[in-house]
Amino acid sequence: MIEDLKLFSRLAGMTAPTDPAPSAVKSRLLDLMVALGTAHWQDYAATAAQHGLTSVQARLLAQVTAPVPMRGLAEQLGCDASNVTGIVDRLQARGLVVRESDERDRRVKNVVATDEGLATIQRIRAEMQATHTALDALTEDERVTLYALLERLRPGLENRD
Amino acid sequence: MIEDLKLFSRLAGMTAPTDPAPSAVKSRLLDLMVALGTAHWQDYAATAAQHGLTSVQARLLAQVTAPVPMRGLAEQLGCDASNVTGIVDRLQARGLVVRESDERDRRVKNVVATDEGLATIQRIRAEMQATHTALDALTEDERVTLYALLERLRPGLENRD
């Protein structure tokens, strides 16, 4: 692991001047991000499954901290509005959310989390064992550094319509 | 952004001594990882979709650098073997992979990527625009640091059966 760090320091130095070819670090970093992203996602899905939820149901539920119209959920999830209908149907059938008609615009239905819904999503967050374990492997300072680096990655990743 | 780093350095210092309560950094880092993981995953799926592949199909294809038995693919994808049958069926229908009977054990069928399959997966990797853009926001040194940190996260995340 420490060898790895040295290896990449050398690689970094080698391509430093003008960085003409795509960096070897970048390529390997991409692989690593795919691998970790997948593993992390599976942790999320597995934890949600322990509460009888699919990952997309958990993701939707997490968005409902305040009343949200269906349309808004569709945008946040990056999927078709017709899709949200079914997901909310199933969450509602389990008593985790409720649909409320908007008074100002009667076309709109706002989704509201029930107490049980709020409790469930909080529990899922707390129970993501693999992710917690992984983060425990870092010192607090390292977490700060990681946070800062990931924060800088965010702008490039988020503006996908 | 730099303020953020200072903020978290302070937070880190505050919880330093014995770290009794769950760290605030850890909690925010978890949120960030969920957000970035999702965004990154969507980039992956969208890029694969441009080549008419689902994300799982792309993921499977990426595993087939050498002949792999169906069972091996199921383990690498973390899903049931019966699932792999259908995914390989569809990839095979598009001419991206081929099934070959293993000579030593005739129960086994090895999946082999065609030239077109190899080319496709390479193109998808190269075309993950959002991810590449995001990584370009970092300097080479920062990428090295990020790689080293993520590498340390891996053991905790990967040993999920």
Add this chain to the structure above:
DNA sequence: CATGGATGCTTAAAGGCATCAAGTATTTGG
């Protein structure tokens, strides 16, 4: 050698996710 138990793969059924096209309310702007 024979056979019973693994092992590798496939099929079928059932449920959820995703997109598209079409349909119903409701609002809004000319």
Add this chain to the structure above:
DNA sequence: CCAAATACTTGATGCCTTTAAGCATCCATG
């Protein structure tokens, strides 16, 4: 007032996923 836009739902189709069951092949033990 009426046409277009908007919010949501429904239905069709296809893929993913799991479970249970089935077939072929291997292997270990008697």
